[in-house]
Amino acid sequence: DVKVTQSSRYLVKRTGEKVFLECVQDMDHENMFWYRQDPGLGLRLIYFSYDVKMKEKGDIPEGYSVSREKKERFSLILESASTNQTSMYLCASSFIRFTGELFFGEGSRLTVL
Amino acid sequence: GDSVTQMEGPVTLSEEAFLTINCTYTATGYPSLFWYVQYPGEGLQLLLKATKADDKGSNKGFEATYRKETTSFHLEKGSVQVSDSAVYFCALSDSLYTGTASKLTFGTGTRLQVTL
Numbered sequence: 001d002v003k004v005t006q007s008s009r010y011l012v013k014r015t016g017e018k019v020f021l022e023c024v025q026d027m028d029h030e031n032m033f034w035y036r037q038d039p040g041l042g043l044r045l046i047y048f049s050y051d052v053k054m055k056e057k058g059d060i061p062e063g064y065s066v067s068r069e070k071k072e073r074f075s076l077i078l079e080s081a082s083t084n085q086t087s088m089y090l091c092a093s094s095f096i097r098f099t100g101e102l103f104f105g106e107g108s109r110l111t112v113l
Numbered sequence: 114g115d116s117v118t119q120m121e122g123p124v125t126l127s128e129e130a131f132l133t134i135n136c137t138y139t140a141t142g143y144p145s146l147f148w149y150v151q152y153p154g155e156g157l158q159l160l161l162k163a164t165k166a167d168d169k170g171s172n173k174g175f176e177a178t179y180r181k182e183t184t185s186f187h188l189e190k191g192s193v194q195v196s197d198s199a200v201y202f203c204a205l206s207d208s209l210y211t212g213t214a215s216k217l218t219f220g221t222g223t224r225l226q227v228t229l
Contacts (some may be wrong), residue, residue, distance in 0.1 A: 035219075043157075045204065101207060102149075106155055107156060
């Protein structure tokens, strides 16, 4: 069964802390994505990657960075967490040949106090 | 830019009722359209898709028809079940026009609650 695994389901951090959200997929997908999900705003794309060490900004990259050192792993980094980054973070992956299907992880709910 | 507008939720229905969730879009070119579903505690999964005008996507009793003239992709099901309770997201990809494959623009989501 295909799987996208996000390392933490729930995190509580303090303002100013550095936060790492990890995502691993076992489908040998080339594309990986980080979305943020907020009530009334839907899903918004933060960053995506088409290949190892490659990254591109999405619609709301400010305050975030990413790392993709291996094909199966895509990390989202909050250099200095702020309260407005309290949200649900969703990782997704897909094949390079786009069929419209993204495979999503279960999400990481981050609370910044 | 591209955008997707969904009807506000939550939508509350009794089991076996007819469901419609409205979705309209704005895009340049010829987008592909999708419905994703998020069950409680789970990630999103693709429900159905349509890649050109007048195509009908269907899956698990759900249907949606790509209407270019009204820029709509409404989701319908003839008889909902309690197990259909979830959040439904309409989305589009303009990859054919822009060449940036795999990027999806999502709507805000519509929560469906089905009761016995």
